[in-house]
Amino acid sequence: MFNLLSVSRTTDLSEFSHLLWQRRIAHRLQEHGDQQLLLIADPKHAVSALQLFKDWQQGAVKPAADDNTSASDLFSTGEFTNGLLRAFLKAPFTLILALVCIALLFLAPLDRPTDLTWQLLYPDFSYGTRTIVLERVLQNFSVVQFFKMLSPILLHGGLIHLAFNMMWLWELGSRIEKFQSTLTMLMTVIVLGLISNTIQYLYGGGNNFGGMSGVVYGLFAYIWMWQLFDPRTEMGLPGSLIIFMLLSLVIMTMLGLSMIANAAHVGGFLAGILYGAITATIRRIRRALPSTEPPRD
Numbered sequence: 001m002f003n004l005l006s007v008s009r010t011t012d013l014s015e016f017s018h019l020l021w022q023r024r025i026a027h028r029l030q031e032h033g034d035q036q037l038l039l040i041a042d043p044k045h046a047v048s049a050l051q052l053f054k055d056w057q058q059g060a061v062k063p064a065a066d067d068n069t070s071a072s073d074l075f076s077t078g079e080f081t082n083g084l085l086r087a088f089l090k091a092p093f094t095l096i097l098a099l100v101c102i103a104l105l106f107l108a109p110l111d112r113p114t115d116l117t118w119q120l121l122y123p124d125f126s127y128g129t130r131t132i133v134l135e136r137v138l139q140n141f142s143v144v145q146f147f148k149m150l151s152p153i154l155l156h157g158g159l160i161h162l163a164f165n166m167m168w169l170w171e172l173g174s175r176i177e178k179f180q181s182t183l184t185m186l187m188t189v190i191v192l193g194l195i196s197n198t199i200q201y202l203y204g205g206g207n208n209f210g211g212m213s214g215v216v217y218g219l220f221a222y223i224w225m226w227q228l229f230d231p232r233t234e235m236g237l238p239g240s241l242i243i244f245m246l247l248s249l250v251i252m253t254m255l256g257l258s259m260i261a262n263a264a265h266v267g268g269f270l271a272g273i274l275y276g277a278i279t280a281t282i283r284r285i286r287r288a289l290p291s292t293e294p295p296r297d
Helices: 014-022 043-057 071-075 077-090 092-107 115-120 134-140 143-154 159-179 182-203 213-229 239-255 262-288
Strands: 002-008 027-032 035-040
Touching: 002 043, 014 027, 014 043, 035 043, 077 092, 077 159, 092 115, 092 143, 092 159, 092 182, 115 143, 143 182, 159 182, 159 213, 182 213, 182 262, 213 239, 213 262, 239 262
Parallel strands: none
Antiparallel strands: 002 035, 027 035
């Protein structure tokens, strides 16, 4: 929140607050000692809000008498629905994936496991022992187990964990859907999810893990490789974002905290590099080959 102005606590700002909501300027009033602080959500509204305050003090403007606009109107059902529709048209698979993760935060949280949480964890291919026998795994493998190899990416252990992953999922996933296709995004998530989860299971010490982080680092690496191998795809990432993602991966890996799925992060990142480099190279080779279509009259 941006601190717009400070006035005496004796000043009644309720009418001005009503006026701000009518102008769709999100804000909050906060007491601090003998002062009232007016905080606004978006600094770009600072100039217009200050001018509105001066006009209101001079009596030149007042809230509309028949308008009961409040904070809840900024999040009206209509606007929320329209926002979801726009997001769906832009990146349908990424949005659906994020909504499923949000729902499962309440239905199957990692930090307070429910029956559904246990059902969505990575399958235990050791079958209660400490040894994984490949022949036995192949004999007992099923569609359900394949799904469970992917499902941990949908599980999160709290709002901060979820918010961080969903922010980067949308930033990276919507780029892939915009410049490539929804099918490409779907296939990329499946490949990265399977690899990052499997590496975490094999090297992380069990199947009690979850989160989209491995896929997020994989999506980052995938886009980065396309940027390097086939810049014409226009999915380029800013240099500052590339540095941030690389530094965050190195720092988290070096910290080695038990609650962080570091194997999934590194596995997803390496899988993204390999998958992105291969697919970008194939696309470039195909584009370089002469067309086999017959000439048109």
